[in-house]
Amino acid sequence: MKTLDIDSVRAFVLVADLKxxxxxxxxxxxxxxxVSLKIKRLEDTLGRRLLERTPRTVRLSVDGDDFVGRARSLIEAHQEALGSFGVERRRLVIGISHHIVGAELPILLRQMNRSDPxxxxxxxxxxxxxxxxELDAGRLDAAIVLRHDSRRRGGDVVLDEAFGWMAAPDFTHVPGQPLRLATQAAPCSVREMAVQALDKARQPWTEVFVGGGTMxxxxxxxxxxxxxxxGRRxxxxxxxxxxxxxxxxxxxxxxxMLYSALVDRQARSALKTLAAAIRSTID
Known part of the structure; x- marks a missing residue:
């Protein structure tokens, strides 16, 4: 009788989700x-190729697509079994800059839940x-923010965020007129970064919309x-x-940057999963 290694199944699901x-x-x-070794063992056990790999991409094979749903169910059942003796739920309070999350937020939350229900x-x-x-006041367990200066020490680099002047494809600008800007209300470090760049380039601008967040x-x-x-991402x-x-x-x-003083294994594992999921949005 074939037996599946749960860590190998989890590795497969993570690769499938994070690509x-x-x-x-x-x-x-x-x-x-x-991770490659775990998935090879899983493929050998099943006698099926689950992933198609190229130097730049990873995608599910036909067999992998058939298996991934059952693999997720297996991991969920495993977690439920571990929790059958009243394992205490860990509460994690995380603050994230609104300039870091966008339409991919549901994907990040789904991955966090799958990693630890x-x-x-x-x-x-x-x-x-x-x-x-909020982090300094002790009201957060972790913070994921943009670094705009070097005054705060420590922390882990999640990724380098590239910014652009984003607009709808049909946006029109009349030469010689001030550039029409949508910004976050001051004080906002991204707003400051943008207007400083425009002022240095002597590009006239005017705020026509002030929002309460990137949404x-x-x-x-x-x-x-x-x-x-x-952020282009x-x-x-x-x-x-x-x-x-x-x-x-x-x-x-x-x-x-990711800042946290947490040391317990469950919390650190969850934060690693979240950081990896954020990085996957640039691949």
Whole structure:
């Protein structure tokens, strides 16, 4: 009788979800070669090829697509079995800058739940500055924010966020007129970054929309009202970086940082999974 190794099944599901052996290894706190070995063992046990691999992409094979749903059910059943003796639920309060999450937020939450269904998570989305204030006050277990200076030490780099002048494809700018901007209300470090770049380039600008977060700013951009400085990774689907077309100054990249003093294994594992899931959105 064939027996499936649960860690190998979990490695397969992570690769399928994150579309990357590297990201799956980060989530499991192991090496890429170890993940590859686990999946090879699983494929050997099943006698089926589950993943199609090229130097740049990873995708499910036909057999892998058939198996992945059952694999997720197996992991869920395994977690339920482990929790059958009243395992205490771990509550994790995480603050995330609204400039870091976009339309992929449901994917991130789904991956967190799949990695540990016993985890109770509270997510607070605000500006990087406000998130760090909450963290320093002890009201957050972890913070994921944009780094705009080097004053705060420590933390782990999640990724380098590339910004662009995002606009709807049909946005029109009249030469000689101020650039129509959609921004976050001041004080906002991304707003400051954007207007400093425009002022240095002597590009006139005017705020025509002030939002209460990137969701509202993104809506204004998608509606064609204005241009906004947004991370290309989280910009609304269908928008484009209109900067080169209009000759706008290049925007700098910013590091996305994870700050946490948590040391327990369950919490650290959950944060590694979340960081890996965020990184997977740039692959």
């Amino acid at each position: 990357s052996f590297t990201r799956a290894a980060e989530a499991m706190d192991t090496t890429q070669s170890a 016993t985890l109770s998570m509270e997510l607070r989305i605000a500006s990087s500055q406000d998130v760090l204030i 509202t700013i993104g809506a204004a951009v998608s509606a064609g009202l204005a241009v906004a400085a947004l 989280v910009a609304p689907p269908g928008t484009i970086d209109i900067g080169p077309q209009l000759g706008l100054p290049a925007l700098p990249t910013r590091q996305v």
